[in-house]
Amino acid sequence: MNTTWKAWALCAALALPLYAHAADDALVKRGEYLAKAGDCIACHTAPHGKPFAGGLPMTTPMGAIYSTNITPDAQTGIGEYSEDDFKRAMREGVAKDGHNLYPAMPYPSYAKVNDDDMHALYAYFMNGVTPVKQANRESDIKWPLNMRWPVKFWNMVFLDKGVYRDKPGKDVAWNRGAYLIQGLGHCGSCHTPRGVAFQEKALDESGSAFLTGGLLDNWFASNLTGEHNVGLGRWSEADVAQFLKTGANQHASAFGAMASVINNSTQAMTDADVAAMSRYLKSLPSAGGSGGAAYAYDAKATKVSLTRPANDAGARVYTAYCMHCHGVDGRGFAPMLAPLAGNPNVLEKDPSSLINVTLNGTEDLVIGGIPAAYPMPKYASVLSDQQVADVVSFIRSGWGNGAPAVGAGEVGKIRKVAVK
Ligand code: HEC
Ligand code: HEC
Numbered sequence: 001m002n003t004t005w006k007a008w009a010l011c012a013a014l015a016l017p018l019y020a021h022a023a024d025d026a027l028v029k030r031g032e033y034l035a036k037a038g039d040c041i042a043c044h045t046a047p048h049g050k051p052f053a054g055g056l057p058m059t060t061p062m063g064a065i066y067s068t069n070i071t072p073d074a075q076t077g078i079g080e081y082s083e084d085d086f087k088r089a090m091r092e093g094v095a096k097d098g099h100n101l102y103p104a105m106p107y108p109s110y111a112k113v114n115d116d117d118m119h120a121l122y123a124y125f126m127n128g129v130t131p132v133k134q135a136n137r138e139s140d141i142k143w144p145l146n147m148r149w150p151v152k153f154w155n156m157v158f159l160d161k162g163v164y165r166d167k168p169g170k171d172v173a174w175n176r177g178a179y180l181i182q183g184l185g186h187c188g189s190c191h192t193p194r195g196v197a198f199q200e201k202a203l204d205e206s207g208s209a210f211l212t213g214g215l216l217d218n219w220f221a222s223n224l225t226g227e228h229n230v231g232l233g234r235w236s237e238a239d240v241a242q243f244l245k246t247g248a249n250q251h252a253s254a255f256g257a258m259a260s261v262i263n264n265s266t267q268a269m270t271d272a273d274v275a276a277m278s279r280y281l282k283s284l285p286s287a288g289g290s291g292g293a294a295y296a297y298d299a300k301a302t303k304v305s306l307t308r309p310a311n312d313a314g315a316r317v318y319t320a321y322c323m324h325c326h327g328v329d330g331r332g333f334a335p336m337l338a339p340l341a342g343n344p345n346v347l348e349k350d351p352s353s354l355i356n357v358t359l360n361g362t363e364d365l366v367i368g369g370i371p372a373a374y375p376m377p378k379y380a381s382v383l384s385d386q387q388v389a390d391v392v393s394f395i396r397s398g399w400g401n402g403a404p405a406v407g408a409g410e411v412g413k414i415r416k417v418a419v420k
């Protein structure tokens with residue numbers, strides 16, 4: 001061999017492992033992105049806990065269960081999981097030792113994630129996440145309800161194991177959006193109503209209940225179909241994308257459980273992926289509304305009661321506590337200060353979110369590392385149940401909103417469980 005050849009061979013031998021390493025880095029990076037799209041951190045991290053070390057309590061009707069450690073620690077985490085073990089946990093809800101996971105882990109959605117993405121996720125959890133030694137915590141559910149084997153039967157009825165297949169006749173963006181929304185995004189785990197066995201009533205657009213809105217932990221996760229009052233019917237694709245990227249647009253702002261989805265997940269997604277999800281959502285036909293005429297702004301009637309608030313208990317609370325931010329015209333100063341006129345969350349039949357946000361304010365949205373300038377204040381210690389009922393009812397009937405009134409009893413129920 002001449003020296004040039006030797007030099008070449010040496011370079012190749014040195015470069016090969018470097019090249020392999022670079023390819024791994026790209027794979028781990030892609031896995032990290034997918035873990036954000038799947039918002040694994042939201043459930044697998046306790047408040048002030050180490051990332052992915054588990055321990056977050058999740059309430060179920062039978063008692064609290066705790067998310068588990070998914071860092072690559074060999075003893076307490078998933079360090080001993082093979083890629084097949086990982087896929088089985090993600091798609092079938094079965095842990096390495098064979099026990100069934102409770103469906104609080106959204107495996108019915110993750111079942112749709114394809115092999116390439118599973119491979120990247122696995123690479124990230126094994127190589128990109130810092131191992132943490134932290135033992136898992138037993139659930140608070142008492143025997144016999146804590147038995148896990150009934151979940152096997154639940155899975156037989158409700159788990160649809162196939163990965164997502166592109167729908168013919170739909171464009172690339174639509175299919176990408178459907179894949180993300182139904183799969184990693186697990187949007188339906190909050191936004192689709194649940195049936196008697198706690199199952200999501202539909203896992204894709206073929207079921208009419210899909211993404212028509214669901215109640216969880218006293219937040220109502222909005223209707224995301226094309227319904228023109230309580231859904232996204234009056235939003236453009238660009239409006240939806242702006243909401244997912246920044247947590248606010250001209251129609252509404254993110255609060256409750258959605259603020260954390262935006263903080264940890266959707267704002268980190270590429271413009272192309274966010275556009276694809278918006279395209280898919282905007283293709284969903286109207287479902288789950290009251291069938292009433294589309295909202296039209298009407299300032300007149302409400303202006304009258306605001307100029308003579310003494311006659312109206314709700315208007316009195318509104319003028320004293322809310323008007324300087326949300327405006328006489330109910331239009332706020334969007335997207336910084338949420339509008340209440342025509343806001344789908346205000347028009348929604350279930351008033352839980354409105355009561356909860358008035359009592360507890362909003363969790364800070366943090367966009368690009370910067371917390372929201374004017375978060376919504378808490379009124380739990382300022383307003384009585386009756387005053388909250390009055391002001392929420394006032395907002396629901398103001399500016400042509402036309403949503404039903406709320407009673408003090410409903411406020412009391414939410415105050416009892418949702419005010420810390
Ligand atoms: C909505 C909450 C939630 C989200 C989001 C979530 N998980 Fe989980 N996951 C759980 C809970 C709760 C458990 C434990 C269930 C049990 O003990 O029955 C779990 C268990 C697991 C397990 C089994 C580990 C073990 O040995 O117990 C793996 C692996 C896992 N999750 C991976 C992931 C990954 C990867 C993501 C993101 C793509 C993710 N999870 C997102 C709630 C969630
Ligand atoms: C942990 C529960 C949860 C998950 C998961 C979740 N959402 Fe939400 N979402 C909510 C709640 C609660 C609201 C109502 C509060 C608000 O408007 O921010 C909401 C509101 C929204 C809104 C605003 C609708 C309106 O009328 O104001 C959009 C758009 C949205 N979600 C899209 C998504 C998408 C897309 C996903 C999946 C990538 C998703 N959400 C996942 C809980 C969730």
Ligand code: HEC
Binds near residue numbers: 252321343358365377
């Ligand atoms: C300091 C300004 C401020 C005051 C005062 C205020 N709000 Fe808000 N409110 C906000 C902001 C900002 C948001 C959106 C916050 C977010 O989502 O992060 C909001 C959101 C809301 C929402 C949810 C709307 C949506 O985006 O879907 C409701 C309902 C609401 N406020 C009601 C009230 C009521 C009732 C009062 C008076 C008792 C009140 N607000 C007082 C700033 C304010």
